[in-house]
Amino acid sequence: MTDSTPPAVPAPASGxxxxxxxxxxxxxxxxxxxxTYEFTKPYIARNESEALEAxxxxxxxxxxxxxxxxxxxxxxxxxDDDNVDQAxxxxxxxxxxxxxxxxxxxxxxxxxxxxxxxxxxxHETRQIIGLKVxxxxxTPGLGDRIIRDEDFQExxxxxxxxxxxxxxxxxxxxxxxxxxxxxxxxxxxxxxxIGKALRESTRTxxxxxxxxxxxxx
Amino acid sequence: xxxKAVEPVTWETFxxxxxxxxxxxxxxxxxxxxxxxxxxxxxxxxxGLATTFVLICSGFLVSLLRKVIPKQVRIASYIIIIATFVTxxxxxxxxxxxxxYQALGAFIQLIVVNCIILGRAEAYASKNTPLKAIVNGTGxxxxxxxxxxxxxxxxxxxxxxxxxxxxIMPERFQPWSIFVLPPGGFFVxxxxxxxxxxxxxxxxxxxxx
Numbered sequence: 001m002t003d004s005t006p007p008a009v010p011a012p013a014s015g016x017x018x019x020x021x022x023x024x025x026x027x028x029x030x031x032x033x034x035x036t037y038e039f040t041k042p043y044i045a046r047n048e049s050e051a052l053e054a055x056x057x058x059x060x061x062x063x064x065x066x067x068x069x070x071x072x073x074x075x076x077x078x079x080d081d082d083n084v085d086q087a088x089x090x091x092x093x094x095x096x097x098x099x100x101x102x103x104x105x106x107x108x109x110x111x112x113x114x115x116x117x118x119x120x121x122x123h124e125t126r127q128i129i130g131l132k133v134x135x136x137x138x139t140p141g142l143g144d145r146i147i148r149d150e151d152f153q154e155x156x157x158x159x160x161x162x163x164x165x166x167x168x169x170x171x172x173x174x175x176x177x178x179x180x181x182x183x184x185x186x187x188x189x190x191x192x193x194i195g196k197a198l199r200e201s202t203r204t205x206x207x208x209x210x211x212x213x214x215x216x217x
Numbered sequence: 218x219x220x221k222a223v224e225p226v227t228w229e230t231f232x233x234x235x236x237x238x239x240x241x242x243x244x245x246x247x248x249x250x251x252x253x254x255x256x257x258x259x260x261x262x263x264x265g266l267a268t269t270f271v272l273i274c275s276g277f278l279v280s281l282l283r284k285v286i287p288k289q290v291r292i293a294s295y296i297i298i299i300a301t302f303v304t305x306x307x308x309x310x311x312x313x314x315x316x317x318y319q320a321l322g323a324f325i326q327l328i329v330v331n332c333i334i335l336g337r338a339e340a341y342a343s344k345n346t347p348l349k350a351i352v353n354g355t356g357x358x359x360x361x362x363x364x365x366x367x368x369x370x371x372x373x374x375x376x377x378x379x380x381x382x383x384x385i386m387p388e389r390f391q392p393w394s395i396f397v398l399p400p401g402g403f404f405v406x407x408x409x410x411x412x413x414x415x416x417x418x419x420x421x422x423x424x425x426x
Contacts, residue, residue: 013287021286025294029301036305043312051315135319140256140376141394 049084056090056103059120059130063092063100071205076212089209092120101129102209106201110193113137115146117197121161121206123213128167128198131156136190143190152191155181161202169195226349234357240333241364241406242413247333251365252402254324258381261369262362263317264324267306269358271328272337274302276354279342286343295338296329303328333361364409371405372396 056066068079068087079087092100101122107114113136120130131153138144146152160178161167167179169192175182181198183191240246250268255261275298279286286294307325311318318325328334337357342350373379376396378386386392395401 013289018287018290022290022293022297025282025286025297029297032301033304036308040308040312044308047312047315139394140397141392 052084052090055118055132055134056092058132059103059118060092060100061120061130062094064095065093066103067091067093069102071208071212075215076209089205104201104205104209105134106197108193108197108200110136110138111143111189112139115190115193115197117194119156119198119201121202121209123210125158126160126162128156128159128161128202131194131198133194138187138190143187145184145187146190146194149184149187151182152184159198161198161206163202163206167195167199167202224349226352230349230352231356233353234360235363236360238357239360239364239413240357241361242410244333246336247331247361248406249327250324250331251368252399252406254321255365255368255372255402255405256376256397257320257373258366258369259317260320261365263310264321265358265362265365267310267321267325268328268331268333268361269355270306270309271299271302271331272334272354272358272361273351274305275299275334276337276342276350277347279338280345280347280350283343291339291343292335295335295343299334299338300329333357367409368402368405371408372401376401 053066057063067090068084069089069091070077070079070086071089076089088105090103092103094100101120103118103120105116105118107116109115115136115138116134118132118134119128121127122129133147136144136147138146155175158178159167159181162179165177165179167181169181169183170176172183172185174180181191181195183195234240236243238244241248241251247268250264254264275295278298279295282294303326306328310321310325337350337354341353345353370380373381374385375393376398378384378390378392393401396405
């Protein structure tokens with residue numbers, strides 16, 4: 001794409017013209033973006049709510065519907081789907097209308113980045129009954145085994161969360177007590193981070209949750 | 218700016234980006250996404266298509282406005298136009314699949330600074346008719362997508378034993394995790410460059426003979 005003829009020198013554009021051109025392009029961009037935003041908004045909201053739903057059902061086996069709650073100083077408040085972004089706690093309800101348990105979030109620093117998890121908690125038995133990694137950036141093939149490793153996931157089918165002991169990750173094959181998580185060798189930092197996320201989240205939220213459940217309906 | 222509008226749209230207008238000026242394998246442009254998001258074939262395809270969309274739309278608009286935009290603010294104008302279409306692609310991918318959006322991460326937004334797109338706007342779209350800009354942009358986009366797929370397919374098959382998420386390697390296959398990690402991107406890119414320069418050399422020799 002070489003040109004032998006030199007381009008003719010255009011007359012310098014006035015300042016006003018520069019502003020009008022840039023302004024015009026910016027306005028056009030704004031309109032286009034606002035339209036795209038409005039058009040994609042319902043799809044994005046539906047995707048996000050589906051992802052959340054799937055995660056809640058994953059950590060609470062048997063759940064078929066969910067109820068959003070917010071747990072704070074004022075106790076436990078039920079939220080409708082419009083205010084779902086304020087929710088920090090979800091209850092899973094099974095086919096017979098019984099509450100299977102609560103899904104709570106937790107997070108801790110992993111090897112590469114913050115690992116965010118959602119875990120299912122059964123208040124009747126005071127046990128963690130499921131865990132799902134929501135977002136992580138762990139090393140593929142090593143740390144990311146926390147997401148899919150079946151033996152590791154087995155830990156979270158009945159993990160003691162009665163808070164008599166702190167939840168802790170131990171070396172692979174050394175789990176002796178119900179509050180211990182059997183780690184993955186080769187993914188030590190990542191599995192320890194999961195333990196930390198659960199320990200900190202249960203310590204913060206579970207006492208508040210049981211208090212709210214005793215007071216509340 | 219001298220307009221090459223008189224020249225007709227030819228196959229060459231399209232095919233330029235496929236082979237002779239392939240953005241990744243020949244011009245070595247856009248290597249950041251080419252290395253970063255080609256760990257699976259699906260990510261590579263999505264990244265390629267998003268870039269193609271931006272290339273075509275921004276090329277069309279830049280070409281349409283080529284006589285309106287004063288030279289002094291052309292880069293600023295191109296950046297606004299490109300950023301607009303990138304943001305649209307960003308929303309689009311989020312609306313299509315959240316998993317895909319999370320896998321591509323910041324690299325969708327980073328298409329704004331992809332040198333292929335600004336390069337096309339400056340070197341081609343601003344000097345040619347909208348039709349030619351679209352055809353050329355499509356060619357470049359397809360060339361970029363094919364290049365990313367070349368990388369993505371090899372990396373996913375060797376690194377995870379699957380292709381587009383479907384397991385294709387035998388059960389006993391031990392995945393070479395290194396290929397889905399950043400170093401693998403460099404290895405695979407180097408191997409493909411070797412293949413392409415070998416083919417090109419053979420072709421030149423054959424033509425000379």
